[in-house]
Amino acid sequence: MPEAIRIHPADDVATMLADVAAGETVTLPGLELTALDAVARGHKIALRPITEGEAIRKFGAPIGHATAAIAPGQHVHSHNLHTGLTGTLDYRFEAGAPPPPEPNGQRGFLGYRRPDGRVGTRNEIWILPTVGCVARTSQRIAEKSAALAEGKVDGVHAFSHQFGCSQLGDDLAGTRHVLASLACHPNAGGVLIVGLGCEENQIDQLLADVPEWRRPFIRTVTSQFAEDETADGIAKVAELIEIAAQAKREMVGLEALVLGVKCGGSDGLSGLTANPLVGRMSDRVAEAGGSVILTEIPEIFGAEHLLMQRALGAEAFDRIGELVNRFKQGFIDIGEPVSENPSPGNVAGGITTLEEKSLGAVQKGGHATVVDVIDYGARISRHGLTLLEAPGNDAVSSTALAAAGATVILFTTGRGTPLGFPVPTVKIASNSALAARKPGWIDFDAGAVLEQGFPATEEAMLDHIRDIASGAETKAEINGEREIAIWKRGVTL
Template structure:
């Protein structure tokens, strides 16, 4: 409070020349406390206002970094958005390795434990489910039908039986076929799957044998396979395999587990101008807490770190990790350029409506989900996070594709921040965290946690409450997406289809 007036805009960093409205503001209302500036036009929540005059061609600064260049002279109090601000990103980029960083203090959050399933290799699942993975889209409906029948037959014996349909696995070449195989083999090894049935058709390019060759022998004990063309009654044969898989994992007990065994995937989708002020920094504190306990955190959406990549590179624990990060970023930029697209082809229409103007702004908000955790590894698409700390994972920004990749990398909980809302859910339990309280109230059937409360109450209480929710979810409490039966996968397609 300042006098009897509520502060209605937030300046993130002392160097910023814009502030973000935290509530709708009418033109000419009382000035913002930090600057004495009044809005000259109506301003929607999440949108930016100039705190001082900004000359055409000058940098617009938010989070302490440039988020683009003014395309016109901007007066103090003026709305700063697409009409007067443009990206400064290009396909190039010179990156500097400054040496291994000093150990950063991570969030001081009381330790938590959760009740999970300890697998034979020591990894810990947050669910004990049977998954049905089709090698090809042709048997997707068969897999879904079997999951429905088996789910009713074995209700209550395990945490669930789920089929994950997709349209791929045949008429694919090169990287596309490799992506499909990498994702399916990684999902088949996920610790949340106590049993897995891989169902093939028989004539597809994604052959069962080649797929199994990618799975280490010591991780195949819980996996069964079936080729639908090779049996007379494919449904009955699938159900027989499911019966055996359920029998093999239904007596698995939950055990009390330290937070160090959690693998946390962090993701944002349908972001708005508050995402980088509330939900993403809050998730960053969760990343800090899990990493401080010795756990793993996975961050992806590589195109959505463009403009903020040096922040992550500065946290690389070694020259080799720095070099791998640089290569990952440059490869993804080249992927855009090779397809004739600018690297700044972002944010989305929903992001823009919510107040995000440039990719630099979106990225600077998005990388906060990684907290202060040291970057310990870089994994390509379909790879697994194996080291405590923050792993950067190759995947695009698309919500379904990147969240599936996080699951395949071993994430046993996904924290998904959003300012606009989405009902999507994925194989790993996915907690939806709203950046603003209006969304949390309006879409209570989608949203698991309201990060908008930090605007009034600060981060400390919200951090403790969210960590409690994470522990409860890891122990079996269903997410809103799980309750709504939102469980899907999407595979990255980047090449030619025959």
């Protein structure tokens, strides 16, 4: 195995696959050079002389500019590379991508078909509080209802949050839309909505966002008006369990799967292994007629052109540009740079600039056509790749993916995280060292790509996704890691 990889022929740097000391020889296909500095795994080493101010390329695209002259063999990182990102940009549509292919009948999974035609990968009872005041009440109802679910449904889970009151306008509407979308999720065979009574996020207004066909699968409790809200909630969960228990798994095609794709705690290998591997999963699902959802808008800054080239038409193209510029303007309006990323963990793992992080991150979307761009809290309505409005924060964006309809989330990581979300969350390590060190967190080792290549690892990954979608538990599910987080965008009263 080579000690470093040049991702694209035009790249000025290679990514180290192992630590190297100063003075050691670095071997990569078709080239050897002497390391002038110690360079850690995941970090970059210069392949040619680079002058001060010159653009530095990785993934075949600029990731910033040199702040000093760099010689071949030198470490390229924060000390000599700086972002080139500034403010908003003008985008011009030139050509549209072809529409997604017709379903190709790929082998699918055992799922739960719902009345609206969507298919769940779980059959659970979800308890959603309208407001943080009844978050613990919701958890108590779930805990006391767990025994009722055994052998009938896949579990009873409460998703607490701190919002739903002291919010105004679009901020309150965002909370309501996310909760309503979760209430419609195909992984929930039934939903109990627990309210307080006096909160801004009133149950009747939340239910107005829920389609009529879904109402028979929803029950509500208003705590201030109930004699015993816990007993009332348990009784209604029992009703929902009996309704949900009538659903049975059946074989469906891969076109019934909705993948949410996410990265968190990325390192310098994420763009070489885990993210491209997830991109291949996105392509397989999209080619089968399924759906893929990509988000983390601030983490596509500098790489949005790769998505815009694949926009289905001018409308999708324009909406991508508008969404990126809107996020950038939000940073500018509060006096923050648009490039205030990567995180300290990303930097320690070898990622220097937001352009570099973004060029690696967008690979999770594969090469699928971008068919739609949707707002935060909205639900997908088209097959193919949908771009979803949400920030990069792991919990907020993953919750938004679930609310949009993702029935499995593929979560790549180079540093590791235990977090899990309402739907099965598959943790994919970018490097084998993380997979070996954190077997209780990691579901799949994408570091195998470096030894086995993409074709073999791709098939293993797709089989693993089919197993998860058919009921095999993820590590996060085994550990009881199930969270939601709501995007706070306005004042607090």
